[in-house]
Amino acid sequence: MDVWLWMAQRATAFLLVITVTIHLGTMIYVVNDGLSAGQILAHTRGNLFWLSVYGSFVTAAAIHVPIGLRVVLMEWTSIRKDGVNMIALAFAALLAFLGWRAVLGLYA
Template structure:
């Protein structure tokens, strides 16, 4: 792909923009759930009451998978001698694993 690095840069910064508010939301949810002493059943009852929660966490998972895979690829390229095409596929694989695991978790709360 022409200018692959630039497009990866754009995808990583774009996914960071999406992640920033969602991370804050997630932290807020944790604080709320823990301090209120909600049970697992109560939490699931609330997340399943509306599609907004699965949608927000689904977006979170997609953004995290993109962001982490690209970031890890850069770290590996800069800190090791592994920089050929196989690294691109490995990073893609890592992103897909994150995506699948994350979406499976989202499915459980939907």
């Protein structure tokens, strides 16, 4: 299982690099172009491209972060592996729920 988690974390890291680069590049461009936060949100509302970018980001983060948290908890605490796995899984669910709620709020 650890090999699969390692591969998943590397794959999601790649996806995070892409989505964060798109986000930061776009934000720098539009802010320098003089758009306000309200104008930016008006452009993202109902846009499938931004839904896919931010949806990909949230999904990747909800996978990537708990895997790292799992490793840290296993190395730095005395919590048993089953407990660590449950904590990581609960954190993944929380990140996914809150992240998708935000993404869908931007889209709707």
